[in-house]
Amino acid sequence: MWDLCTNALDTARLRGATYADVRMMHLRQRDLTTKNGQVGTLAQSESIGMGVRALANGAWGFASTDRLTREGVSACAAQAISIAKASAIAKRGDVVMVDEAAYVDSWQSPFRKDPFELPLENQLALLLASDAEMRRVKGVTLTETGMQFRKIDSWFASSIGSRIHQRKMITGCGIAATSFQGEEIQKRSYPNSFGGQHALEGYELVESLEMLKHATRVGEEAAALHSAAQCPEKTGTLILGGSQLGLQIHESVGHPIELDRVLGQEANFAGTSFLTLDQLNKLRYGSDIVNVVADARLEHGPGLGTFAYDDEGVPAQCTDIIKDGQFRGYLSNRETAHLIGLERSSGTMRTESWNRLPIIRMTNISLNPGTWDFDNLIADTDDGILMETNRSWSIDDRRYQFQFSTEVGWEIKGGKKTRMLKNPSYSGITTEFWNSCDAICSRNHWTLWGTPNCGKGQPMQTMGTGHGAAPSRFRNVKIGSAFSNQ
Amino acid sequence: MSSTHKSGKSSAGKSTSSVAQLFPERELRRIIDTVLRLAKSTGAEETEVHVDETANSLTRFANNAIHQNVAEHGLNVSIRTVVDSRTARATTNRIDEDSLRAAIAASLSLAHSQPKDPHLLPLPGKQRYRKVKRFVNATAALTPEERARAVRRPCDLAIQNGQVAAGIFASGLQQSALGNSRGLFASYRETHAEFSITMQENPAASWAKANAASVREIDPQKLAQRASEKAHLAVNARELPPGRYTVILEPSAVLDLVGFLFYDFAATALQDKRSCLNDRMGKRLFGKNISITDDAYHPLQLGAPFDGEGMPRERVVLVDRGVPKNLVYARSTAKSARKKPTGHGFALPNEYGEAPMNLVFAGGDSSLENMIASTDRGLLVTRLWYIREVDPYEKAMTGMTRDGLFLVEKGKVTTAVRNFRFNQSILEMLRNVELLGPAVRATGEEAFEMVVPAMKVRDFHFSEVTKF
Numbered sequence: 001m002w003d004l005c006t007n008a009l010d011t012a013r014l015r016g017a018t019y020a021d022v023r024m025m026h027l028r029q030r031d032l033t034t035k036n037g038q039v040g041t042l043a044q045s046e047s048i049g050m051g052v053r054a055l056a057n058g059a060w061g062f063a064s065t066d067r068l069t070r071e072g073v074s075a076c077a078a079q080a081i082s083i084a085k086a087s088a089i090a091k092r093g094d095v096v097m098v099d100e101a102a103y104v105d106s107w108q109s110p111f112r113k114d115p116f117e118l119p120l121e122n123q124l125a126l127l128l129a130s131d132a133e134m135r136r137v138k139g140v141t142l143t144e145t146g147m148q149f150r151k152i153d154s155w156f157a158s159s160i161g162s163r164i165h166q167r168k169m170i171t172g173c174g175i176a177a178t179s180f181q182g183e184e185i186q187k188r189s190y191p192n193s194f195g196g197q198h199a200l201e202g203y204e205l206v207e208s209l210e211m212l213k214h215a216t217r218v219g220e221e222a223a224a225l226h227s228a229a230q231c232p233e234k235t236g237t238l239i240l241g242g243s244q245l246g247l248q249i250h251e252s253v254g255h256p257i258e259l260d261r262v263l264g265q266e267a268n269f270a271g272t273s274f275l276t277l278d279q280l281n282k283l284r285y286g287s288d289i290v291n292v293v294a295d296a297r298l299e300h301g302p303g304l305g306t307f308a309y310d311d312e313g314v315p316a317q318c319t320d321i322i323k324d325g326q327f328r329g330y331l332s333n334r335e336t337a338h339l340i341g342l343e344r345s346s347g348t349m350r351t352e353s354w355n356r357l358p359i360i361r362m363t364n365i366s367l368n369p370g371t372w373d374f375d376n377l378i379a380d381t382d383d384g385i386l387m388e389t390n391r392s393w394s395i396d397d398r399r400y401q402f403q404f405s406t407e408v409g410w411e412i413k414g415g416k417k418t419r420m421l422k423n424p425s426y427s428g429i430t431t432e433f434w435n436s437c438d439a440i441c442s443r444n445h446w447t448l449w450g451t452p453n454c455g456k457g458q459p460m461q462t463m464g465t466g467h468g469a470a471p472s473r474f475r476n477v478k479i480g481s482a483f484s485n486q
Numbered sequence: 487m488s489s490t491h492k493s494g495k496s497s498a499g500k501s502t503s504s505v506a507q508l509f510p511e512r513e514l515r516r517i518i519d520t521v522l523r524l525a526k527s528t529g530a531e532e533t534e535v536h537v538d539e540t541a542n543s544l545t546r547f548a549n550n551a552i553h554q555n556v557a558e559h560g561l562n563v564s565i566r567t568v569v570d571s572r573t574a575r576a577t578t579n580r581i582d583e584d585s586l587r588a589a590i591a592a593s594l595s596l597a598h599s600q601p602k603d604p605h606l607l608p609l610p611g612k613q614r615y616r617k618v619k620r621f622v623n624a625t626a627a628l629t630p631e632e633r634a635r636a637v638r639r640p641c642d643l644a645i646q647n648g649q650v651a652a653g654i655f656a657s658g659l660q661q662s663a664l665g666n667s668r669g670l671f672a673s674y675r676e677t678h679a680e681f682s683i684t685m686q687e688n689p690a691a692s693w694a695k696a697n698a699a700s701v702r703e704i705d706p707q708k709l710a711q712r713a714s715e716k717a718h719l720a721v722n723a724r725e726l727p728p729g730r731y732t733v734i735l736e737p738s739a740v741l742d743l744v745g746f747l748f749y750d751f752a753a754t755a756l757q758d759k760r761s762c763l764n765d766r767m768g769k770r771l772f773g774k775n776i777s778i779t780d781d782a783y784h785p786l787q788l789g790a791p792f793d794g795e796g797m798p799r800e801r802v803v804l805v806d807r808g809v810p811k812n813l814v815y816a817r818s819t820a821k822s823a824r825k826k827p828t829g830h831g832f833a834l835p836n837e838y839g840e841a842p843m844n845l846v847f848a849g850g851d852s853s854l855e856n857m858i859a860s861t862d863r864g865l866l867v868t869r870l871w872y873i874r875e876v877d878p879y880e881k882a883m884t885g886m887t888r889d890g891l892f893l894v895e896k897g898k899v900t901t902a903v904r905n906f907r908f909n910q911s912i913l914e915m916l917r918n919v920e921l922l923g924p925a926v927r928a929t930g931e932e933a934f935e936m937v938v939p940a941m942k943v944r945d946f947h948f949s950e951v952t953k954f
Contacts, residue, residue, distance in 0.1 A: 033837055036758070039600045040837030044592055045577035049560065061630075062556040066579050083543075083555045086630035090638040092551040120599035128601075141759040144837070180759035185878045265548040267652035267691065268684040269931065271871075271888075274953075355558040392874040394907070396886045401907060401952035403884050405876055425876070427907070427950060458654050459544055459556070481949050482876045482884060482909050 001165075004050065004073050005157035011077035012054045013159060017084070019097065020054040020077070021158035023311060024068075025354035030116065032123055033146040034131045039124065040144075049354040054080040058094030059087035064355035097334040098344055100314055102161035107308035109298075111169040111202030115149040118203055123147055126212065127175075133215035134177040139223030142178035146195060147171075147206060148452075154311070162313040170304065170464065171205045172198035172452055175215055177222040186225035186422065188407050190214045192243040193390050198450030198464060200302040221408060224420060231409050231424040233480035237384030238426055239377065239473045244406055245367065246449035246467035247390050252430040253285075253292055254365040254465065256399035257321055258348075258456075259330040263339065270456050271397025274430070275327065277340060283327040286434030289370055292322040294331055296347060296363035301448040303466020305363035307350075312358055314347035321365065325435070333360050352461035359457050364448065366468030370440025374471055377439055379415040385479060386410040386417060386471075387424045392482075395430075403427040405482050425482035433474060441470035506541030506559055506626075508661050511673050514539070517581055518665035521565055524583065525590050525667070532568035532609045533590075534666040534795070536833060537561065542658030545633040550641040550651050552634060566834060567593040568609065571602040573835055607817055611668045615791045615798050616783060618674070621659070622700040625677035628657040640683055640710030647714050653683035657701060664796045674790035680929070681706045684889060685717040689954055690902065692716035693869055693889035695738065697929040699788055716868065716890045723902040725951055726893070732864035732920075733946040734857045734894065737928035739867045740941050744847070745933020746875060746883060747912055751780070751804050751812075752830075753819040754839025762881045762913065763810050770808050772916035775850065778805040780814060780830070780842035786927040786937045787844045794833030802828050804842060808917075816840040849939035850922030857921050857942040859897040864942075866892040866899060870908070873932050881912040885932075886952065906948035918944045 005022045012020035026048040033040035049066040050073055061084030065076035115123070127145040134143040150170040157163050174196015176189040191197045191209055199205050240248060256273040260266055275283070286292075293300075296307055296316035307316055312334055320328040330340060331348040350361040378386070387406040395402040409424030410417045448468045455462055518535045525533040539561040546554040564577040567590065574596030578589040633655045644651035661675035679701035684693045694709040694716075735743070747762075755761035763771075782789055782799040791799050795817060802812050815823065816831025816839050830840040858866065868890035876882045887905045894900070923940035 035837040038603065040835065042573075042596050042600060042835050043575040043577070044596060045562075045564075047560075047562070047577075047579045049579065059552065060555060062554070064556075064558045064560075066560050079557060083557060083630045086634045087545075087552040087555040089631065089634035090547060090552040090641055092549065120596065124600055178758075178760060180764060180879070183879055185760060263549070264650060264652060264686070265553055267548055267650075267686060268546075268654065268682055268693070355560055357554055357556050359554075392876050392884060394872040394874045394884045394886065396905060396907075396952045396954075397871055397888050398952075398954060400954070401886070401950060403907060403909075403950070405884075423877070429953065458546055458554075458656075459542065459558075478950075482882075484909070484949065 001155045002157065002163060004068060005155060007070050008050065008052050008073040008077040009157060009159050011074040012052060012081055015078055015081040016056045017054040017081055017159065018056065019159055020052065021156065021313065022050055022052045023351060023354055024050045024155040026153040027353060028151045030149045032127060034127045035144050036142060037128065037131055037135060047353065050076060051354045052077045052080040053357060054084050055095055056081050056084035057088035059084050059091045060095060061087055062357045095335055096338060098337045100334060100345065103309065103313060104163045105308065106165040108167040109169055109200045113203035115171055115203040116151060130175045130211045130215045133212060134175065134219035137216060137219030137223055139179045139181060140177045140219045141180045145175045147173040156311065156313055158313050164309050164313060166308055168200060169202050170198065171201050171203060172196060172450065173206045173209060173211065175211050175218060177219040179222040179226065181226045184226055186222055188218045188222040189389055190218045192449065193407060195452060198304055198452040200304060200306045225408065225422045228420040228422040231385065231421040231480050233484045235476055235478055237381060237473065237475055238477040238479060239381065239384055239386040239412065239471060241386065241388035241471055242445065242447050242469045243449050244387055244390050244404065245469040245472055247393055247451065248404065249365055249367055249467045249469060250451050250465060251393060251395045252399060252402055253321060254362040257330050258360050259332045259336045260360045262330060263336060269458050274398045274400050279327055280340060281328060284325055284435065285322045285327040285431055286325045287437045288325045289440055290322050290325050290434055290437055291368040292365065293368065294319045294321050294346065294363050294365050300364050301468065303364035303448045304450040304452060304464030305466040310347040310349045311351045312345065312349035314345045317347045319346045331360050331362065350463055352463055356461050361456065361463045362454065362465040364466030364468060366448065367440065369443040369446040369470050372439050372441045374441050374445050377441060377471065377473060378412060378417055381412045381473065382414060384412040385421060385424060386412055387426065400429050402430065403482055423483050426477050426479050427481050428478055433477065436474045436476055437472055438475055439473040441472065446470040506659060508539055508541060508659055508675065511663065514663035514673065517563060518663060520583065521563065521586050521590065522665065522667055524587050525567060528590055528594060530567040530569055530594060532667050534566040534609055536564040537663045540658065540660040543630065544654055544656040545630065545637055546654050547637050547641060548652040550644050552637060555630060563589065565589050565593050567597055569594060569597050571604060571606050572597040572600055573606055575835065605818060607821065609666045609668045610670055610796055610817065612670050613796055613798050615672060618783060618791050620676035620699045620788055622677045625657050625679045625699065625701040626659045628701055636706045639707055643710050643714060644685060649714055649717060650686040651683060654680065655706060656680045662790055666796065670796045672792040672796045676788055678788060679704050681709055683710050683713050685713040687717045687721055690717055690720035690723060691889050692720055695929050697935050698927065719892065720890050720902040723904045725904045728906060728948045728950055730945045730947050732861055732944050734854065734861065734864060734866045735941045735943060736868055737926050737938055737940050738869045738930040740938045741928040741936055742870045742873055742930035742932035743883060743912060744938060745936060746873065747881065748845055749841050751814055752839050752841045753813045753815045753823055756813065757819065760878060762879050767810050771810055771913060772805060772808040773919050774808045775919055775922060776805055776808050776916050777848040779803050779846045780844050781846045782844040784844065784846050784937055789844055793829045793831045795831050797827050797829040797831060799829035802842065814840050814842045846937040847925055847939060849925030852921040852923055854923060854940050857940065858894050858899060861894045862896060864894045865903060866894055869930060876909060882909060883912060884909050904954060905952045907950040908947060909949045910947045915943055915946065920944055
């Protein structure tokens with residue numbers, strides 16, 4: 001592998017690169033799903049290739065190839081240089097990169113059980129058993145289960161001398177029951193919607209989630225939602241469950257702090273950000289108890305944004321994003337860090353595959369735990385709504401105005417969780433929302449949730465991100481507007 | 487395998503250093519034959535092979551300069567084996583015989599691990615396909631230098647107008663071949679070109695985009711000019727209260743909203759009771775001016791004339807004058823529903839069945855100018871953004887307006903308006919269409935390209951307003 005990497009770098013240098021890096025990647029994936037008691041998808045795939053990013057004439061070029069021969073990677077490097085020189089036709093200045101040291105290292109994400117080595121029959125049996133439990137519930141009209149496993153090897157080499165090998169094991173699983181009745185479709189999922197929970201772990205994640213144990217409840221709640229009361233439309237107190245709060249962090253903190261968005265590089269597609277450079281260290285993003293970090297280090301947890309080095313060869317770091325409610329930091333790379341006065345990238349360049357250019361991505365963007373016990377939080381709430389498990393999410397292209405709906409809501413009255421509510425939703429303006437946070441549950445309730453489907457870039461790249469969150473309370477939130485129809 | 491990239495200069499003197507080429511069809515057929523030969527000796531009762539090759543390039547610009555510029559080439563071989571009423575798929579991008587053998591073995595191993603499927607159908611035999619011509623040499627020959635020069639001009643226009651341009655100019659070519667052990671063989675190739683631009687004039691922005699098989703049908707400068715003019719108009723946006731408004735939706739806005747309807751026409755979605763058409767087939771659901779067809783052969787459509795199992799795509803009337811009439815069927819759903827397959831199945835095994843991928847809405851004869859002129863008070867919507875489903879049975883969607891929302895008063899565009907959030911049922915919207923423009927190939931960011939018209943719609947529901 002390293003010989004091919006060196007070969008590509010040598011070609012890039014000979015053709016005029018002032019900097020180049022290459023990523024060879026080998027991706028293996030297995031997908032298992034069931035639906036209504038039958039096996040749905042049963043597939044595995046592998047893909048191996050190399051991407052070359054080169055700076056020539058002050059501009060970038062990128063090319064990728066699946067021809068892993070000396071000739072193939074040389075041609076790929078030459079193509080990257082040719083593209084860089086074409087880029088220079090429409091440049092306004094030369095690319096400047098902050099310094100970074102060279103690293104020679106090898107790292108593997110820890111896992112206990114390799115899902116690719118375990119009997120597939122057992123994995124399918126667990127899914128089919130969970131599927132059957134949900135189908136036993138009267139009123140359930142559709143049952144779905146799934147597991148996904150990925151093993152990713154990457155070899156990064158750069159013209160400044162880095163040689164970094166990383167191996168990541170990623171596991172995801174979940175179950176869902178849907179009920180169609182009258183003129184309504186209702187759904188419940190476990191442990192999260194849109195495929196469940198995903199983490200940088202092995203099969204031990206599947207075992208820890210005990211899907212079979214939750215299957216009956218999931219089915220019963222899906223069917224019960226039809227007779228639940230409609231979530232009222234009002235301004236009031238909202239408690240968000242951990243997984244929904246994880247997505248709230250993703251959309252209203254994670255995306256607006258991406259420095260490429262802030263600088264207009266995503267203006268045509270993903271959008272820009274309300275966090276213009278003048279807001280850094282000045283904006284009161286949230287209340288005093290709101291502390292958010294971008295932490296790619298393993299000690300933060302086995303998140304989808306955990307690694308040892310980013311795809312630009314920069315070591316994983318922890319960056320304060322919101323400290324005691326104040327806006328403190330962006331996600332940067334070697335090209336943008338100097339624009340906010342940093343001498344070093346915060347290490348957030350990530351790529352989906354060998355055929356995609358690394359771009360600034362979220363790592364693990366997490367809300368630090370607070371001090372509340374969950375039961376005490378409910379007991380302390382006189383009148384509110386607890387919302388759990390995302391159903392839909394939407395936010396404007398500068399990340400101000402959002403609306404989320406969840407699968408289920410629970411009315412809180414007099415400090416007690418009372419009746420179920422259907423079609424819950426809430427909406428607001430990002431900074432107003434985070435400033436209304438008055439309680440965050442403790443580490444005992446904190447989970448590092450995985451969002452496996454974050455789309456960004458052109459051509460589109462899908463990336464996994466991590467979001468640590470514990471249930472939290474927000475005051476004076478607009479509730480129920482998704483289903484108002486005035 | 488031979489190189490897929492030329493080097494040097496062509497006889498015309500144009501640099502072709504980064505112009506991609508695809509393998510000849512015979513090479514794809516050779517890969518398929520190799521897999522079928524290797525699979526024969528493994529115990530696979532039946533085998534299906536997909537070979538997909540892509541060569542795409544994309545030049546991305548922002549802040550009036552190119553900042554990303556990429557090219558990719560890849561070829562995947564996807565193998566489905568059938569053994570003892572069980573099937574599974576394995577995919578690889580390595581095409582040496584050892585790798586293909588390993589993929590066959592992986593597919594068989596997966597297949598053996600599951601219970602028998604008594605409903606699994608034998609693979610289809612040879613089929614006949616309608617020819618479609620969607621490969622344009624001018625698109626395939628586009629170089630990075632040509633894209634860069636084409637991008638430079640809109641960037642210069644932005645600077646000249648005190649604006650900031652961002653966007654993409656992309657081109658690519660792809661081909662697919664599908665063969666199976668019962669002698670079926672299908673192949674298809676196409677090119678595609680796309681230009682998209684956002685012009686920003688602080689604090690406003692506007693946008694224009696086009697997509698076609700032929701790069702000659704795309705005029706980057708014209709799109710840039712349109713986005714520039716609208717961005718300038720959008721600068722002093724006024725805040726209006728949320729509520730119900732008459733809207734004039736440009737084709738991209740229509741596309742990104744109605745695009746969410748496509749899977750509801752899958753027979754599997756009705757069997758699973760997750761379609762908004764459950765209990766509604768044959769009943770008037772939309773206005774009489776709404777007719778929708780799935781037509782892979784429409785001149786403004788792209789895509790292969792066969793589905794994931796190699797069945798020929800049929801033209802299907804989905805909605806006739808407001809009434810949902812037909813669904814699309816893969817082979818297995820067709821059998822259980824006692825219908826004929828329509829050629830819309832996904833590659834097996836999968837849990838989603840099928841979907842119409844070439845939607846064509848019947849248009850009308852009202853121009854955008856006529857729609858504006860006929861409106862006493864309403865909103866002109868350039869595009870919609872971040873659309874998600876809120877209620878699957880009422881097909882209620884939420885999302886934002888983006889890149890140019892304008893107030894229309896007494897037949898004229900009078901001012902820009904701050905962006906709204908909408909919460910709107912698509913079913914209700916398609917009952918409230920007052921005027922339709924000619925159907926065009928529309929392109930947005932939420933749905934794949936379709937042929938849809940601009941629409942004037944009454945009582946469109948905006949629920950909240952944002953800060954810009």
